Amino acid sequence: MANILLNVLIAFLMGSILFGLQRKIMARIQMRPGPPVIQHLLHTFKFFVKESSFPKTAAMPFYIAITAMLCVIWVSAVIVGPVTQGSLLLIFAIYALHKIVEHNAGSSSGSPYGKLSCVRAVFSAAAEVPLFAVLIIIYFKTGTMDLSQIIGFQTTNGPLIYSIPLAAAMFFVLILSKAPYSPFAITKGKDIISGYETEHFGLLRGYLMISESIAWYMLLWVFLTVFIGGLNPLMYLVGMVILSTVVAFINATTPILNPNHSIMMQASLALIGVVGSLILLL
Amino acid sequence: MDKLQISSYLIFIISVASIAYGLLFNPANWVVYGISIIFIPSGILSFGLIVMKKGPKEEEEDKIREPFIGY
Numbered sequence: 001m002a003n004i005l006l007n008v009l010i011a012f013l014m015g016s017i018l019f020g021l022q023r024k025i026m027a028r029i030q031m032r033p034g035p036p037v038i039q040h041l042l043h044t045f046k047f048f049v050k051e052s053s054f055p056k057t058a059a060m061p062f063y064i065a066i067t068a069m070l071c072v073i074w075v076s077a078v079i080v081g082p083v084t085q086g087s088l089l090l091i092f093a094i095y096a097l098h099k100i101v102e103h104n105a106g107s108s109s110g111s112p113y114g115k116l117s118c119v120r121a122v123f124s125a126a127a128e129v130p131l132f133a134v135l136i137i138i139y140f141k142t143g144t145m146d147l148s149q150i151i152g153f154q155t156t157n158g159p160l161i162y163s164i165p166l167a168a169a170m171f172f173v174l175i176l177s178k179a180p181y182s183p184f185a186i187t188k189g190k191d192i193i194s195g196y197e198t199e200h201f202g203l204l205r206g207y208l209m210i211s212e213s214i215a216w217y218m219l220l221w222v223f224l225t226v227f228i229g230g231l232n233p234l235m236y237l238v239g240m241v242i243l244s245t246v247v248a249f250i251n252a253t254t255p256i257l258n259p260n261h262s263i264m265m266q267a268s269l270a271l272i273g274v275v276g277s278l279i280l281l282l
Numbered sequence: 283m284d285k286l287q288i289s290s291y292l293i294f295i296i297s298v299a300s301i302a303y304g305l306l307f308n309p310a311n312w313v314v315y316g317i318s319i320i321f322i323p324s325g326i327l328s329f330g331l332i333v334m335k336k337g338p339k340e341e342e343e344d345k346i347r348e349p350f351i352g353y
Contacts, residue, residue: 001304004318051335064327071323079315203330210326 007082008075008214011221014237015213016041018220018244019180025248026181044209052202057110066108067204070101070211077218081225085148088135091222095132098215099125102187105208106196117195120187120259127266128177134170134270137277138226147225154229161227164280168227170273172243173266175219179247183254184262191256220244290331297325 019040027034036042054063077094080086099121106118139145141164142153154160161168177184188195200208217240224231224239231239257265300321304314 001301001314001318004314005301005305005322008318008322048330049333049335051337053337068323068327071326072319075322076319079318203334207327207330 004075004079004083007078011074011078011082011214011217012210013041013213014240015215015217016044016209018216018240019213021241022179022244022248022251025245026252029249029252040209040213044206044213047201047206047209048203050202050206052204055110055199058199059108059110062104063108063200064204066101066105067200067207067211070098070105070208071214073097073101074211074214074218078214081147081218081221085151086146088138088145088147088150088222088226091218092132092135096125096129099128102196105200106187109196109199111199113192113194113198114196116192117187117198120189120192121196123259123263124177124184124186124266127263127270128174130270131170131174131177131266131273134167134273134277135226137164137167137274137281140278140281150226151230159228164227164277166273166276166280168223170270171223171227173269175223175243176247176250177262177266178215178219179251181251181256182247183250183257184266185256186259186262189256189259286331290328293324294328294332297321297328301325 017037017040020035020037023039024034024037054060073094077091080090080094102121103118103125106114106116106121108114135145138150138160141160142150144150144153150160157163173184176182179185180188188197192198197205197208220240220243221236223243224236228239256262300317303309304317309317
């Protein structure tokens with residue numbers, strides 16, 4: 001229990017600070033001073049004590065329960081990942097559930113922006129879930145979907161990033177699409193205010209931000225574990241900072257794509273990734 | 283105290299008690315996973331519902347009144 005609590009706390013703090021770092025780097029690239037690195041963390045705490053009310057159009061209690069659902073799935077991911085090193089298939093299921101939560105958070109609020117975002121969540125799932133499915137390439141390569149065995153495989157055969165680089169690139173695109181201000185972040189595009197989170201303000205926004213920080217940490221953790229291998233905590237930290245920095249560079253220099261273009265680009269990359277990786281495996 | 287406040291206190295107490303049980307009594311793994319998955323999120327949410335600031339009573343109606351119902 002203490003192990004789980006500690007891992008959830010680390011995931012939340014690390015995820016928040018990495019989000020803050022990302023915003024800082026993006027600001028510097030755009031010649032702005034930018035907020036302090038701990039700003040995302042401070043925002044999360046601030047929202048908890050902000051005045052909150054629930055809109056009349058919200059579908060209660062679903063409107064509140066869906067925020068708890070997001071936290072439930074990412075706490076489960078922490079248990080499947082760093083705590084027990086269980087099956088990669090469960091992480092895949094958790095990601096699919098994340099898309100469903102995005103959809104339902106948008107539809108439960110009753111806001112037209114939320115509803116638009118809810119449609120976009122389904123739309124983007126059509127491209128992001130196939131992107132996540134490139135993890136099946138890992139099964140063809142290692143013969144297992146178990147995280148501990150994948151780490152063991154890499155200890156003897158070297159990191160998978162060298163043998164199946166296209167699968168790693170596809171997973172990176174998936175990570176990129178979950179970053180704020182990313183070219184693929186169509187569910188939270190500024191044209192629809194804050195997307196599915198528009199009507200979740202005050203403590204519910206803070207609660208969603210906790211789950212999103214855990215989600216960000218977990219996606220980076222899965223990438224590093226699956227494609228580089230079991231690392232020590234310091235190397236995980238270095239790897240996460242490098243990945244977040246690369247994502248920040250991409251986000252700072254690329255506008256958010258139109259939903260059609262975003263989906264087509266992700267779907268094309270998924271196709272190239274799967275076909276290319278299968279050819280490399282032959 | 284309204285219904286939301288009472289249920290938040292109840293959920294918070296149950297969550298903290300369950301987490302304390304998991305920490306102190308070393309139950310089976312599946313029980314620990316169940317407690318973590320259910321009671322960590324519900325503990326955070328109920329804590330938030332307890333500490334959140336509420337506006338003045340007289341402004342409440344203005345906040346929930348629908349300004350536009352054209353959609």
